[in-house]
Amino acid sequence: MTRRPIIAGNWKMHLTVAEGLALASEIRNRCARFRGVDVVVAPGAASLYPICQRLADSPIGVAAQNCHHAAQGAYTGELSPVQLADVGCGYVIVGHSERRQLFGETDEGVGKKARALHDHGLTPIVCVGETLVERDAGRTLEVVLRQLDAALGSLRPEEIAASVVAYEPVWAIGTGRTATPAQAQEIHAALRTRLVALAGETVAQKVRIQYGGSVKPDNIRDLMSQPDIDGALVGGASLTADSFTRIVAFENEDA
Numbered sequence: 503m504t505r506r507p508i509i510a511g512n513w514k515m516h517l518t519v520a521e522g523l524a525l526a527s528e529i530r531n532r533c534a535r536f537r538g539v540d541v542v543v544a545p546g547a548a549s550l551y552p553i554c555q556r557l558a559d560s561p562i563g564v565a566a567q568n569c570h571h572a573a574q575g576a577y578t579g580e581l582s583p584v585q586l587a588d589v590g591c592g593y594v595i596v597g598h599s600e601r602r603q604l605f606g607e608t609d610e611g612v613g614k615k616a617r618a619l620h621d622h623g624l625t626p627i628v629c630v631g632e633t634l635v636e637r638d639a640g641r642t643l644e645v646v647l648r649q650l651d652a653a654l655g656s657l658r659p660e661e662i663a664a665s666v667v668a669y670e671p672v673w674a675i676g677t678g679r680t681a682t683p684a685q686a687q688e689i690h691a692a693l694r695t696r697l698v699a700l701a702g703e704t705v706a707q708k709v710r711i712q713y714g715g716s717v718k719p720d721n722i723r724d725l726m727s728q729p730d731i732d733g734a735l736v737g738g739a740s741l742t743a744d745s746f747t748r749i750v751a752f753e754n755e756d757a
């Protein structure tokens with residue numbers, strides 16, 4: 503089974519609307535020719551609408567970085583899946599470690615969001631990952647499998663198949679310290695084995711599992727050569743069109 507790679511740029515809390523539009527246009531112009539890979543950008547909330555408009559006639563997808571699980575209601579400061587679909591988003595990142603660590607996101611909350619996103623036709627990009635303390639304590643698998651179970655537990659098999667999982671070891675995020683391809687593959691394989699238990703072999707083989715954490719143009723190819731690494735969730739290196747395009751073009755030597 504060959505899974506279509508998916509490379510997503512998480513812009514986090516960077517870029518003004520004008521800067522984001524310029525970057526989105528450049529990514530569209532330079533990445534649209536790479537037909538064998540899904541390309542997604544995740545701008546900050548204030549830029550979602552103009553960037554969705556800018557990319558509307560292109561193959562580049564747009565993700566929000568978070569959402570609330572309710573369709574609407576008295577939740578000041580939140581954005582619902584309905585609102586995100588309305589502005590043109592196709593994906594939403596849920597359970598990013600920064601949201602778990604800095605904003606109290608729980609496993610249960612991530613599961614509610616994934617459920618709500620599928621209810622409204624959006625694709626969750628579900629992040630899982632261990633901290634350095636957890637890795638050093640030998641708890642990596644326990645942590646990421648618990649996070650995966652909680653995120654996908656309420657989904658039907660076809661919804662699991664359509665979801666994207668991102669393995670992002672917290673110690674590799676923004677540190678320049680990438681997991682080795684072998685380290686990442688070990689966890690990706692364990693995640694896929696758990697997907698088999700949750701939804702069966704056929705579904706598990708369809709789920710795309712991204713790696714995230716200091717992905718750069720010079721390490722993407724080795725990561726992507728691993729059998730269970732199906733893409734990347736890129737932070738810092740997604741903020742310039744040059745480095746992001748080189749990551750998207752990982753299969754094309756001449757890019």
Ligand code: 13P
Nearest residue numbers: 512675676715716737738
């Ligand atoms: P960096 O690529 O900057 O390490 O960030 C990874 C990340 O958190 C993407 O969601």
